[in-house]
Amino acid sequence: MSPTLQQTAPRRYRAIWISDVHLGTSGCRAEHLLDFLRHHDADYLYLVGDIVDGWQLRKSWYWKQSHNDVVQKILRKARKGTRVVYVPGNHDEAARQYGGLDFGGIAIRQEAEHHTADGRRLLIIHGDEFDGVIQYAKWLAYLGDNLYTLILQLNRGYNWVRSQLGLPYWSLSQYLKHKVKNAVNFISDFEQLLAGEARRRGFDGVVCGHIHKAEVKDIDGVLYGNSGDWVESLSALVEHPDGRLEVVYWTQLLGKPAQAAHSAEPAASANLEPAPEATCAS
Numbered sequence: 001m002s003p004t005l006q007q008t009a010p011r012r013y014r015a016i017w018i019s020d021v022h023l024g025t026s027g028c029r030a031e032h033l034l035d036f037l038r039h040h041d042a043d044y045l046y047l048v049g050d051i052v053d054g055w056q057l058r059k060s061w062y063w064k065q066s067h068n069d070v071v072q073k074i075l076r077k078a079r080k081g082t083r084v085v086y087v088p089g090n091h092d093e094a095a096r097q098y099g100g101l102d103f104g105g106i107a108i109r110q111e112a113e114h115h116t117a118d119g120r121r122l123l124i125i126h127g128d129e130f131d132g133v134i135q136y137a138k139w140l141a142y143l144g145d146n147l148y149t150l151i152l153q154l155n156r157g158y159n160w161v162r163s164q165l166g167l168p169y170w171s172l173s174q175y176l177k178h179k180v181k182n183a184v185n186f187i188s189d190f191e192q193l194l195a196g197e198a199r200r201r202g203f204d205g206v207v208c209g210h211i212h213k214a215e216v217k218d219i220d221g222v223l224y225g226n227s228g229d230w231v232e233s234l235s236a237l238v239e240h241p242d243g244r245l246e247v248v249y250w251t252q253l254l255g256k257p258a259q260a261a262h263s264a265e266p267a268a269s270a271n272l273e274p275a276p277e278a279t280c281a282s
């Protein structure tokens with residue numbers, strides 16, 4: 001009867017990585033992230049880029065109360081002793097000029113380094129630096145972004161119809177990303193590239209974001225971690241007290257999504273939708 005997220009004390013991890021939240025877009029699942037942040041605490045919180053979507057905000061202003069709440073929640077964690085490190089991405093690249101500075105207890109860094117409990121050194125970067133498309137033709141990246149937004153909108157309409165028919169959530173863009181051969185190639189190329197960079201620079205591993213594909217795995221002896229996103233997969237990367245890394249999904253943490261959605265605070269639960277089960281499959 002009582003959903004897991006109704007627990008009284010937040011679950012504590014040693015570190016939490018989140019990325020690709022895209023605050024300032026209609027695709028951002030701010031309520032879900034807020035729910036996650038409410039129920040999970042850590043000694044270290046890494047914001048691995050694309051937290052705010054400056055590209056979309058420049059085109060049209062979209063900022064809901066829940067987007068403020070996410071920012072406030074993170075600032076409060078910083079005040080209460082969580083070491084918060086913000087590594088900007090390409091969608092919030094404006095923040096990169098503040099690399100090296102601290103604001104409101106949040107350290108802004110071009111890249112960061114994390115030491116796990118079992119002594120591994122991890123490089124923390126968003127990862128767009130390794131995205132050839134963005135590196136060499138920025139206008140193409142903008143186009144891709146618009147296309148992605150359009151796909152998400154179509155997907156939302158389609159799922160509204162599906163929900164009216166009592167059918168489960170189906171993720172079009174996840175499907176495209178996972179099934180289209182080029183996309184799969186892109187993902188594996190990206191992962192190889194990032195792991196290679198970590199190795200080249202003498203790190204034991206890398207944690208990044210950017211491609212909206214949560215992952216933790218070994219690539220030729222180097223740890224590759226990706227914190228996923230809060231647009232679709234609602235995922236984070238966490239470090240357990242013993243140094244073990246794990247990808248967690250909001251839907252799995254919730255146990256029974258429908259019940260938990262109703263049990264959350266009214267303001268926060270207003271936009272909670274049934275769990276996107278499809279995105280849990282990798």
Ligand SMILES: [Mn+2]
Nearest residue numbers: 050089090210
């Ligand atoms: Mn990005």
